[in-house]
Amino acid sequence: MRQALLDCATKLALAHGLAAVSLQAVASAAGVTKGGLFHHFPNKQALIEAVFDGMMENLDREIDEELEKDKGGHGTFTRAYVRTLFADRAQNNSPWSAQTMTVLADPYSKSLWHKWINDRLIRHAATDRGIRLEIVRLAADGAWLAHVLRPDGDPGSDDAALLQELLDITDG
CATH class of the missing domain: 1.10.10.60 (Homeodomain-like)
Known part of the structure; x- marks a missing residue:
């Protein structure tokens, strides 16, 4: 239930x-x-927090699946993160879209997100340390947010070209 x-x-x-x-x-x-x-x-807050916890577990699982497909080495987590965010954009019906403003405004959600990304970066420090990879992750976050905030029907940027450019940067 x-x-x-x-x-x-x-x-x-x-x-x-x-x-x-x-x-x-x-x-x-x-x-x-x-x-x-x-x-x-x-209460409603407990329900919303549980929804967000479940979404974080799903994100974790999706990134782990992308990590298994990756060639490994420099930027492996960043590539998995970027691919996951862009796959989310392609689906156009992600629970992340509905939660964006909650993450930005809700202390619990912000804290959970901050802990999650920091734990992931510690876990992948050997492969994903450095300003260039941080720039790629931040650019992917920005592209994802721009997608979420775009009016329905607005095609926006060339997702495939943007994804490839970000992935290319992770190679070195």
């Missing part, structure tokens, strides 16, 4: 933004009473 509630909350956020993620809306979408929801989440 807990996962069904999280799935419904994520779908509501994707379809209508975080403002639509009310406890009643999530309970109704999951087919449970509000009391049933309270059994798993004492």
Whole structure:
């Protein structure tokens, strides 16, 4: 039941933004009473935090999958990170899109993101240290944010060319 509630909350956020993620809306979408929801989440903030935790776990898993495909060596984490962000852009329906402003404004989300990226950079310090790779990651973040904020139907930049340019920079 807990996962069904999280799935419904994520779908509501994707379809209508975080403002639509009310406890009643999530309970109704999951087919449970509000009391049933309270059994798993004492309040909306706990629900939103659990949604964000799940999204971070998914991001971790996606990056690990990209790491397994990578050639290894210099920039391996950065390439996996960039590829994951660009794959997210191509899907156009990512839960990250719905969560962007939460990450920017919510102390819990900011703290979780900061810890996650720092832990990853420590873990990959042997391959991903240096200002050039940081610039690539920041450029990928900026490209992703520009994509999220772009009006529907606006084609924006050439994603394939931008992705390739960023990946080329990681080689050396």
